[in-house]
Amino acid sequence: MSDEGQIMLRETFTVAGGDFSHAGRVSTTIKSMLKQIGFPSAVIRRTAIATYEAEMNVVVYADRADVTFEVTPKTIRVTLADQGQGIADLELAMQEGFSTATDEIREMGFGAGMGLPNIKRNADELEINSEVGVGTTVKITINAGE
Amino acid sequence: MTLNEVIHILDGELLCCDEKMSMEITDVCASDLMSDVLAFGTAGSLLITGLTNAQSVNTADVADIVAIAYVRGKRPADDVVRLAKERGLPVLVCALSLYEACGKMYEHGLAAGSEIREPQ
Numbered sequence: 001m002s003d004e005g006q007i008m009l010r011e012t013f014t015v016a017g018g019d020f021s022h023a024g025r026v027s028t029t030i031k032s033m034l035k036q037i038g039f040p041s042a043v044i045r046r047t048a049i050a051t052y053e054a055e056m057n058v059v060v061y062a063d064r065a066d067v068t069f070e071v072t073p074k075t076i077r078v079t080l081a082d083q084g085q086g087i088a089d090l091e092l093a094m095q096e097g098f099s100t101a102t103d104e105i106r107e108m109g110f111g112a113g114m115g116l117p118n119i120k121r122n123a124d125e126l127e128i129n130s131e132v133g134v135g136t137t138v139k140i141t142i143n144a145g146e
Numbered sequence: 147m148t149l150n151e152v153i154h155i156l157d158g159e160l161l162c163c164d165e166k167m168s169m170e171i172t173d174v175c176a177s178d179l180m181s182d183v184l185a186f187g188t189a190g191s192l193l194i195t196g197l198t199n200a201q202s203v204n205t206a207d208v209a210d211i212v213a214i215a216y217v218r219g220k221r222p223a224d225d226v227v228r229l230a231k232e233r234g235l236p237v238l239v240c241a242l243s244l245y246e247a248c249g250k251m252y253e254h255g256l257a258a259g260s261e262i263r264e265p266q
């Protein structure tokens with residue numbers, strides 16, 4: 001994966017924790033940018049779903065995040081670096097059904113503990129680094145060729 | 147069947163994107179849990195849900211859901227309808243329960259727009 005030199009597109013965004021009225025803006029923007037480039041719809045869908053799950057996690061659990069979106073001919077990469085509480089037990093958080101969501105979040109249709117496993121399912125590569133009290137970085141890589 | 151027929155069968159009211167009336171609908175995914183729609187919903191489906199917030203529209207958008215039917219007579223707020231319109235996503239409201247709306251769609255031969263999973 002050393003096509004780093006040929007970046008076709010690079011954009012940065014920010015996500016504000018707790019800002020439910022704008023939640024999803026980054027993922028849907030990324031989705032329309034990928035559509036304009038003309039990637040296969042399955043690739044776009046996987047990227048959009050993985051990014052949206054990660055974006056929602058920032059809105060629900062973190063204070064803020066910087067999002068970097070990079071497209072090379074072979075890969076789509078979305079990195080969400082947040083400042084926030086971090087994840088104490090990543091292995092546990094990755095399990096389907098594990099959630100610390102409040103009832104308020106559940107009433108909004110989230111908090112089933114499906115997000116991180118769903119990111120893993122949709123991404124070709126997933127790297128998560130987290131430090132309690134500092135923040136979490138989620139790096140999603142999708143192979144662009146289907 | 148077309149979106150127009152869906153509206154007729156559910157006795158619903160379309161809130162935006164009238165130009166998509168003749169769009170073909172073949173699959174349905176139903177849930178109030180967006181987490182599940184994101185994990186199991188299939189592209190091209192109609193989403194039937196009782197959740198009327200902006201995240202229902204965002205979820206539909208990222209998951210390639212082509213239309214939303216809101217049940218139990220719940221009406222999305224104006225800004226949610228505006229968001230759906232912006233995204234070219236037709237949304238409709240109907241008075242039926244989630245169960246009844248699904249039953250009617252099933253009765254008319256629409257398929258399950260979600261992945262099958264064995265109980266664990």
Ligand SMILES: Nc1ncnc2c1ncn2[C@@H]1O[C@H](COP(=O)(O)OP(=O)(O)OP(=O)(O)O)[C@@H](O)[C@H]1O
Binds near residue numbers: 053082099112
């Ligand atoms: N960016 C983050 N910062 C802090 N904690 C996080 C972050 N992302 C996930 N978590 C923790 O990991 C848990 C599991 O996350 P996951 O996305 O799988 O499920 P969820 O967000 O609880 O529910 P769902 O994604 O189905 O709506 C969360 O409940 C939360 O405790």
Ligand SMILES: [Mg+2]
Binds near residue numbers: 053056111114115116
């Ligand atoms: Mg989540």
